[in-house]
Amino acid sequence: MDKAFKQVELARKLNPDFWEVDRVEGYLRGQAGDLTTATACYRRAYEHADGEDRAVVAHFFAGYLARSARDVKSAIAYADEAHETLKKADTAVALGTYLVWAHRFSEGVALIEPASVIQTGKARLIAISSLAEAYRRWAEYARSEERNPLLQFRRAEKGLGIALAALESGVSDNRLRDTGADCAVEAVNGATQSITIGTSIANLSEWLDSLSRGLVRFVTARRWSQLLNEILKLSKTKGCPAAGKRLAELALTIDQQSTAPVSAEASGTGDASMIGEIVSIRENYGFIRHPAFPGNIFFHSDDVNDRDGFDALHTGALVHFRSTSSDRGPRAIAVARS
Numbered sequence: 001m002d003k004a005f006k007q008v009e010l011a012r013k014l015n016p017d018f019w020e021v022d023r024v025e026g027y028l029r030g031q032a033g034d035l036t037t038a039t040a041c042y043r044r045a046y047e048h049a050d051g052e053d054r055a056v057v058a059h060f061f062a063g064y065l066a067r068s069a070r071d072v073k074s075a076i077a078y079a080d081e082a083h084e085t086l087k088k089a090d091t092a093v094a095l096g097t098y099l100v101w102a103h104r105f106s107e108g109v110a111l112i113e114p115a116s117v118i119q120t121g122k123a124r125l126i127a128i129s130s131l132a133e134a135y136r137r138w139a140e141y142a143r144s145e146e147r148n149p150l151l152q153f154r155r156a157e158k159g160l161g162i163a164l165a166a167l168e169s170g171v172s173d174n175r176l177r178d179t180g181a182d183c184a185v186e187a188v189n190g191a192t193q194s195i196t197i198g199t200s201i202a203n204l205s206e207w208l209d210s211l212s213r214g215l216v217r218f219v220t221a222r223r224w225s226q227l228l229n230e231i232l233k234l235s236k237t238k239g240c241p242a243a244g245k246r247l248a249e250l251a252l253t254i255d256q257q258s259t260a261p262v263s264a265e266a267s268g269t270g271d272a273s274m275i276g277e278i279v280s281i282r283e284n285y286g287f288i289r290h291p292a293f294p295g296n297i298f299f300h301s302d303d304v305n306d307r308d309g310f311d312a313l314h315t316g317a318l319v320h321f322r323s324t325s326s327d328r329g330p331r332a333i334a335v336a337r338s
Helices: 002-014 019-032 035-048 051-067 072-086 089-101 105-118 121-144 149-168 174-196 204-218 224-235 242-259
Strands: 274-281 285-290 293-300 318-326 329-337
Touching (some): 051 072, 121 174, 149 174, 149 204, 174 204, 174 224, 224 242
Parallel strands (some): 293 329
Antiparallel strands (some): 285 293
16 A cells, blocks of 8 residues: 555656546545545545546545445435446446435436446446345335335345346356345345235245245355245245245255265265256366355266256356265266256
8 A cells, every 4th residue: 555655646746637646546545544535635636627537536436435435425416427427337337326325226226227238247247236236225125114025025036036147147256146145035034024914925936946946056145044044934934835845944955065064975876966056167077066065066077967968057057966976076976957
């Protein structure tokens, strides 16, 4: 950080009025926790810039105000100015996110959703994560402020669907995984509360079965324990469908496997099949994520039993497999899409 500040001072000597110098110093001061100086630097940068340059400063100033200074109202004003001028997908996501934080959910989602489709690479991942998180916060608002568990369920269900679709497509990102788990927590809680007060949820059994198919993806998420507890509560609620009880049994099995690794010898024979997520795939081999194998488990193309063969597998796909021991450690066999 000291070297960075020295570079900023050198830049200031070379061009005292260049707005970018103040913007970069504002970022650094914010990272260092000096919010008073950071704010002053951003304001100077904003005053020295004009046209699109000022909109660029406004975009970054808004991010600082929302995340570091916790001034969401002012952040929205600057983000709105930035988006009005630049009209880019990332300015839409930023403004939409701050609107969601201010409980202006419909406006925020309307800005983020189109960006999640047109963006590519890291920007697309940020947009998708922001959209799923927006629905999670909207669901939380339905629970805590609107006291409407059905709305809570529907909004969280939407966010979970967005996260799962991205993970299934091959996106591997811990933030998105955590967001998906957060949405699942809100959705299951909403389902439990709805059943408790006698509110019917259409297609609840089908949704619970779909959650079962993707549940293993969330075992490493920060709120896995809370998700497990919510699932168990649902399964014990009077009126819970049979799918909820099946989900609870699966969740307990996954949790046990995450804390007590399966021995390769025990799982290499019989019907001891596990479900994992392909996290990497190469020309003729790959690796599967499963809680029993913290470093992931290797498989070769010869170990694939899928009817469409090895070429049908892709990163993010869920697969059934059994494990056996090899001279290089645990190895997955009988690999087939779930």
